[in-house]
Amino acid sequence: MARLDVAEMICGIMLPGHIHTQESLQFALKFPFQDTDTLIVSYPKSGTTWMQEIVTLIYSRGDPHLNKTVPNWVRAPWLEQYYCAPLLEDSSTTPRVITTHLPHHLLGPALQGSKAKVIYVSRNPKDVVVSFYHFHKMANFLPEAGTFPEFLNRFLGDTLHYGSWFDHIKGWTSQTAAMENLLHITYEDMLLDRHGAIKRISSFLQCPLLEEEVNNCVQHSSFSNMKNNKMVNYTLVTDEIMDHSKGSFMRKGKTGDWKNMFTEEQNQYFESVFKSKMQDCTLEFVWEVQDKEETPAKEHIQQENTDV
Numbered sequence: 001m002a003r004l005d006v007a008e009m010i011c012g013i014m015l016p017g018h019i020h021t022q023e024s025l026q027f028a029l030k031f032p033f034q035d036t037d038t039l040i041v042s043y044p045k046s047g048t049t050w051m052q053e054i055v056t057l058i059y060s061r062g063d064p065h066l067n068k069t070v071p072n073w074v075r076a077p078w079l080e081q082y083y084c085a086p087l088l089e090d091s092s093t094t095p096r097v098i099t100t101h102l103p104h105h106l107l108g109p110a111l112q113g114s115k116a117k118v119i120y121v122s123r124n125p126k127d128v129v130v131s132f133y134h135f136h137k138m139a140n141f142l143p144e145a146g147t148f149p150e151f152l153n154r155f156l157g158d159t160l161h162y163g164s165w166f167d168h169i170k171g172w173t174s175q176t177a178a179m180e181n182l183l184h185i186t187y188e189d190m191l192l193d194r195h196g197a198i199k200r201i202s203s204f205l206q207c208p209l210l211e212e213e214v215n216n217c218v219q220h221s222s223f224s225n226m227k228n229n230k231m232v233n234y235t236l237v238t239d240e241i242m243d244h245s246k247g248s249f250m251r252k253g254k255t256g257d258w259k260n261m262f263t264e265e266q267n268q269y270f271e272s273v274f275k276s277k278m279q280d281c282t283l284e285f286v287w288e289v290q291d292k293e294e295t296p297a298k299e300h301i302q303q304e305n306t307d308v
């Protein structure tokens, strides 16, 4: 399956034809969730891989064996991608961990009535757009990135592959009151307090851990450990599909990197579109994290993010 230049369209949303087919999309929309399933949901570049790593570690009680021997797309496959159906057929693992980038208006009906545990991961959209821009440069299954101003326009105009970030976050987070089996956690929550985030997630998954097991999860989900783990850093993917000379999937792993990319004008433009499209939404975002020199209390955060 190469189809690097092909896009599949579903309800106006374009998805890479390299990993999606009309059949795989229909499989996702009609998926019979089991109450024991765990579903990780995110817009691209919001911390999906990080959550896959953390959930695997939690279910393994902090033992990194699976994380170091099985690629993330096998232990937590994307429901809408073509290889998911055969993978789930062959798997006897319980609970199943499944991932999706689909918006709620597409996947919600399949989840209706299910007790599957849903973890929605979000990230501040300025960092999402910068991360996505760099990813477009290396991912040969995505359209040309173009210049950053062009890319920003496409993000704010909802015309990128995977659809509108605004619809995605509003669609899923508006379900938090209605769906008691939905946990919303942010990339910034995980960056600022990975230990606390892991405890929240393990409690939500009804998989309480001993302190030592939490500490092992914290250690093995650090940026540097993940960057060096070929089961999760995408170096197993060939250069034809992801050109590793053009960037690294585990790129920076920071909050506030958008400040190195946005001009003042782009920031103002972003703010005005954001204000208008999010006016019906009360979510608050963490846009940057102070350097440790400025706030000594955050020292351990920087440390956590660089330790091995």
Ligand code: PPS
Binding pocket: 042, 043, 044, 045, 046, 047, 048, 049, 050, 127, 130, 131, 132, 134, 221, 222, 223, 224, 226, 249, 250, 251, 252, 253, 254, 257
């Ligand atoms: S994808 O393509 O949708 O699956 O991408 P996704 O995994 O959602 O997002 C990739 C970004 O997450 C960063 N990342 C991390 N940051 C901090 N700590 C850890 N452990 C970690 N793991 C992944 C990754 O570096 C991408 O962000 P950027 O800003 O590009 O570095």
